[in-house]
Amino acid sequence: MTHRPTAAQLEACLRALASGLAPHQLRTNAEALEDYGRDESDLGTTPADAVVLAETTDQVSFVLRTTQAHGVPVTPCGARSGKSGGSMPVDGGVVLSLERMKKIKRISVEDLTAVVEPGVVTGDLMKAVEEVGLFYPPDPNSWEWCTLGGNVAENAGGPRALKYGVTRDYVLGLEWVMPRGEVLRLGRQTIKGVAGYDLVGLLVGSEGTLGVATEVTLQLLPRPRVVQTALLIFPAVETAARAVTAVLAGGILPRTLELLDDVSIRAVDGRGFNFPPGTGAAVLAEVDGNQDDAVFAELAQLSEIATAHGASETLLAQGDAQREQLWAARRSVSTALRALARHKLSEDIAVPRSAMVDTIQRLKAMGEELGLTVATYGHAGDGNLHANILFDSPDQRPLVETALRRMAELAISVGGTITGEHGVGLAKRDLLPLEQSPGVLQLQRQLKSLFDPAGLLNPGKVFQAL
Numbered sequence: 001m002t003h004r005p006t007a008a009q010l011e012a013c014l015r016a017l018a019s020g021l022a023p024h025q026l027r028t029n030a031e032a033l034e035d036y037g038r039d040e041s042d043l044g045t046t047p048a049d050a051v052v053l054a055e056t057t058d059q060v061s062f063v064l065r066t067t068q069a070h071g072v073p074v075t076p077c078g079a080r081s082g083k084s085g086g087s088m089p090v091d092g093g094v095v096l097s098l099e100r101m102k103k104i105k106r107i108s109v110e111d112l113t114a115v116v117e118p119g120v121v122t123g124d125l126m127k128a129v130e131e132v133g134l135f136y137p138p139d140p141n142s143w144e145w146c147t148l149g150g151n152v153a154e155n156a157g158g159p160r161a162l163k164y165g166v167t168r169d170y171v172l173g174l175e176w177v178m179p180r181g182e183v184l185r186l187g188r189q190t191i192k193g194v195a196g197y198d199l200v201g202l203l204v205g206s207e208g209t210l211g212v213a214t215e216v217t218l219q220l221l222p223r224p225r226v227v228q229t230a231l232l233i234f235p236a237v238e239t240a241a242r243a244v245t246a247v248l249a250g251g252i253l254p255r256t257l258e259l260l261d262d263v264s265i266r267a268v269d270g271r272g273f274n275f276p277p278g279t280g281a282a283v284l285a286e287v288d289g290n291q292d293d294a295v296f297a298e299l300a301q302l303s304e305i306a307t308a309h310g311a312s313e314t315l316l317a318q319g320d321a322q323r324e325q326l327w328a329a330r331r332s333v334s335t336a337l338r339a340l341a342r343h344k345l346s347e348d349i350a351v352p353r354s355a356m357v358d359t360i361q362r363l364k365a366m367g368e369e370l371g372l373t374v375a376t377y378g379h380a381g382d383g384n385l386h387a388n389i390l391f392d393s394p395d396q397r398p399l400v401e402t403a404l405r406r407m408a409e410l411a412i413s414v415g416g417t418i419t420g421e422h423g424v425g426l427a428k429r430d431l432l433p434l435e436q437s438p439g440v441l442q443l444q445r446q447l448k449s450l451f452d453p454a455g456l457l458n459p460g461k462v463f464q465a466l
């Protein structure tokens with residue numbers, strides 16, 4: 001079912017929106033409509049009919065009330081760094097951008113909490129809290145530009161999820177605008193609190209389909225005083241994956257264990273960092289704590305285990321500049337892979353760690369069988385593998401679809417999931433029934449229609465439109 005508005009509905013809606021917003025907040029020029037019609041999913045562009053740049057909670061509420069009243073779909077967005085098409089306005093209508101709501105309202109050293117607007121860039125909060133000795137752990141690799149609202153909607157993870165968990169573990173409370181404009185305050189400001197159902201837990205990860213976050217209360221931690229980073233070099237990706245499992249089984253919990261396979265290394269090699277010749281795979285390991293000696297000892301132990309499991313070299317980052325060089329290489333993998341082929345589709349299956357080696361081998365074999373290049377990298381420490389399919393010709397698309405389906409089936413068959421952090425959105429909507437039973441899907445659809453009976457908020461995402 002489509003919710004695409006008629007010309008008359010749109011015209012009336014835009015007139016009503018214009019009456020309550022400043023002219024610079026409502027955009028209908030072709031360039032803006034195109035820009036806000038795509039994200040980082042490589043699913044193409046679905047242009048909006050209008051873009052609203054909201055600046056206050058009242059304006060968010062006004063936009064939702066107005067679009068509902070005129071039967072026009074509305075799709076929230078943050079920085080549009082999403083990889084599952086979540087912010088794409090597939091039925092046109094209004095894109096509601098939260099990017100201008102970027103105040104850090106409060107950082108409390110005593111309570112270890114922060115209160116932020118949804119458009120705050122994740123990296124800006126990280127830096128602000130670090131300046132006062134605190135730490136916000138969730139670190140999606142897009143932290144330099146993604147927003148906290150987008151992180152909440154996708155329940156974003158990142159390299160440090162291995163030790164510190166994902167966004168949901170840090171969201172205490174929300175100001176939430178319901179699809180028809182009602183403003184609610186949910187959750188708590190305290191570390192503990194179990195009053196009523198855990199609605200915050202439900203809304204974090206709801207992918208912009210159950211309402212709009214206009215304020216987020218986050219839990220913080222004291223900042224670890226010492227961080228040590230090392231790059232472990234391996235001859236092959238399977239060896240590296242085995243070593244990751246061995247490190248964790250050896251009783252060490254680093255804050256990151258990021259894997260890069262041979263194709264990913266080829267993509268980033270020489271862009272600010274040169275890998276040793278013959279590197280077949282690498283793991284970026286990071287350990288943190290408060291005592292220099294203890295952190296260093298733990299990293300040394302980690303390196304010993306990795307060496308015993310096939311690592312040929314451990315390159316220890318000497319200082320912040322080298323550390324940043326290694327991380328810049330890791331963060332650029334997604335973009336650099338684009339240079340290797342015309343098209344790239346990125347999956348983010350997550351599998352139990354015990355199944356990681358087998359999964360990587362089967363992904364490679366599948367790529368060879370179908371004649372497609374598969375690059376595997378990602379948060380190996382928590383079994384979250386970004387398997388990217390690289391291809392040049394649109395004629396290969398049916399093969400790519402087969403590969404995506406087989407990857408999903410493989411993940412599920414070993415007890416994993418079709419998405420570890422990027423969300424279902426549009427990209428994996430048709431794969432969700434492979435993982436979840438009809439009863440579970442029906443329960444979620446019922447929730448969606450309870451929140452949004454007309455189905456106008458971000459239609460066509462997670463499930464086919466209601």
Ligand SMILES: Cc1cc2nc3c(=O)[nH]c(=O)nc-3n(C[C@H](O)[C@H](O)[C@H](O)COP(=O)(O)OP(=O)(O)OC[C@H]3O[C@@H](n4cnc5c(N)ncnc54)[C@H](O)[C@@H]3O)c2cc1C
Nearest residue numbers: 078079080081082086141147149150151153156157208213
């Ligand atoms: C290079 C690169 C690396 C990445 N690395 C990671 C990673 O390590 N871990 C990870 O989890 N993700 C990663 N991502 C994916 C992406 O950055 C995250 O999903 C991020 O949380 C999206 O934030 P955003 O502000 O860009 O949201 P958008 O892409 O604009 O929107 C994402 C979804 O959130 C909804 N939304 C946005 N704001 C709100 C709001 N205020 N209220 C309700 N709904 C809202 C939208 O409707 C949409 O469904 C990466 C992306 C790129 C391009």
